[in-house]
Amino acid sequence: MNLLTHCVSENIINCSRFAKNAFIFCSMNEENLIQKLKDPSHKRMAFHELVVTYQEKLYWHVRKIVIDHDDADDIMQNVFIKVWNSIDSFRGDSSLFTWLYRIATNESLTFLAQKKKRKGFWSLSEDEYLVEKLHADDYFDGEQAQKMLMEAVVRLPEKQRLVFNMKYFDEMKYEEISEILNVTTGALKASYHHAVKKIEEFINNRVN
Numbered sequence: 001m002n003l004l005t006h007c008v009s010e011n012i013i014n015c016s017r018f019a020k021n022a023f024i025f026c027s028m029n030e031e032n033l034i035q036k037l038k039d040p041s042h043k044r045m046a047f048h049e050l051v052v053t054y055q056e057k058l059y060w061h062v063r064k065i066v067i068d069h070d071d072a073d074d075i076m077q078n079v080f081i082k083v084w085n086s087i088d089s090f091r092g093d094s095s096l097f098t099w100l101y102r103i104a105t106n107e108s109l110t111f112l113a114q115k116k117k118r119k120g121f122w123s124l125s126e127d128e129y130l131v132e133k134l135h136a137d138d139y140f141d142g143e144q145a146q147k148m149l150m151e152a153v154v155r156l157p158e159k160q161r162l163v164f165n166m167k168y169f170d171e172m173k174y175e176e177i178s179e180i181l182n183v184t185t186g187a188l189k190a191s192y193h194h195a196v197k198k199i200e201e202f203i204n205n206r207v208n
Helices: 002-007 017-028 030-037 043-066 069-089 096-117 126-136 144-154 158-169 174-181 185-207
Strands: none
Touching: 030 043, 030 096, 043 069, 043 096, 043 158, 069 096, 096 158, 096 174, 126 144, 144 158, 144 185, 158 174, 158 185, 174 185
């Protein structure tokens, strides 16, 4: 993992220190927040609290899937609309954080799938399309090492890309990823291992 560690910068990983602290605070008060979200008299204020607390972390999760900022913004609107409309049916089988991440992941994948279906939209493969988006995005126009890592990631198969993003960048536990993707921890570990090997091979080939 030395090559990967060398390539990562703080602003690529996920979100600001403030957002992380807010996220930890909200995790400690999830039950109270959920109760307020389900109370019509407190729902609007509680929803604002949810958005402020989670939006940055969710945004970067979505952004790493679709790469483009405008696309990520559109998806985030859909995510929070779905959360607003569905919160009353949230049963608490998983944490609020896991539920939100699952919605954001599904909305991102649905967005990409819909783009594929548009007639004549992609003459390129999905990974080549995402690579083009990556190189065209000013945000990723930083150090060559950063861009090399991100290109290696977007060239991964979809499942491996998701697992790598959540495990490596977002520092999530396999048990959390398992709940979000509905995949066994054993399969996740295998996907992460294959992803790391492919990324290191890609970087080594570029460097050498």
